[in-house]
Amino acid sequence: MNIALIIAGGRGERTHQDIPKQFINVFDKPIIIYTLEAFQKHPDIDAVYVVCLDGWHEILKAYAKQFNITKLMGIVSGGETGQASIRNGLFAIKEKFNDDIVLVHDAVRPMVSAEIISDSIAKCRLFGSGVAAIPCVEAMLVTEDKVSSSFIYDRDRLMRTQTPQAFPLGKLIWAHEEAKKRGITNSVASCTLMIELGQTIYFSAGSEKNIKITTTEDIEIFKALLTTKNADWLK
Numbered sequence: 001m002n003i004a005l006i007i008a009g010g011r012g013e014r015t016h017q018d019i020p021k022q023f024i025n026v027f028d029k030p031i032i033i034y035t036l037e038a039f040q041k042h043p044d045i046d047a048v049y050v051v052c053l054d055g056w057h058e059i060l061k062a063y064a065k066q067f068n069i070t071k072l073m074g075i076v077s078g079g080e081t082g083q084a085s086i087r088n089g090l091f092a093i094k095e096k097f098n099d100d101i102v103l104v105h106d107a108v109r110p111m112v113s114a115e116i117i118s119d120s121i122a123k124c125r126l127f128g129s130g131v132a133a134i135p136c137v138e139a140m141l142v143t144e145d146k147v148s149s150s151f152i153y154d155r156d157r158l159m160r161t162q163t164p165q166a167f168p169l170g171k172l173i174w175a176h177e178e179a180k181k182r183g184i185t186n187s188v189a190s191c192t193l194m195i196e197l198g199q200t201i202y203f204s205a206g207s208e209k210n211i212k213i214t215t216t217e218d219i220e221i222f223k224a225l226l227t228t229k230n231a232d233w234l235k
């Protein structure tokens, strides 16, 4: 079984809107629903769990019903950090599932494609993890103050990670138990937590189109990408 764990616990302060960014409507549909639809439509995804901001659970349930997200099996409360939110989701999944693959995915990456989901699962089955990632095409500079730099980082040694990030459920549970023992509380992603715990992770296909909506500018990019995608479908 392959289970999608969608992380929608953030408040999204960088979009400067009253509504959390995952619930902002784009062309009359909340961003999180675009994301859920990608996993709903994928034939290899068996169940979907969402870690959701408190106060938004009933709204999410209503949207899921309206947009026919029938694979949604659970809505779980978020934690103080992204890491704690993922942990909450994993422990809810563990109550029902066992030896399965979990794809941890940001609710605000609505352009995730079927190919990206498939490759994340395939790499996880082959290598024990499938972390969507793309190469770095810009010059990369290290800075201490975001104003100046005098240090170049070799971009050929960097990959930009995205989501989904797929791991066996048992391995993720182990990582979060181990993190608790070692006092690691705020690793920025599942892949960084694994690396902090001394594990090697494996990349799967990502895409420049698999954007993370962080700012209002990203919403404009998302709209443009959706318009192109819909135009392609009409051909």
Ligand SMILES: C[C@](O)(CO)[C@H](O)COP(=O)(O)O
Pocket: 082, 106, 160, 161, 162, 163, 188, 189, 190, 212
């Ligand atoms: C998981 C992630 O999308 C990988 O690039 C990223 O780390 C999420 O960051 P956020 O600050 O929790 O949105």
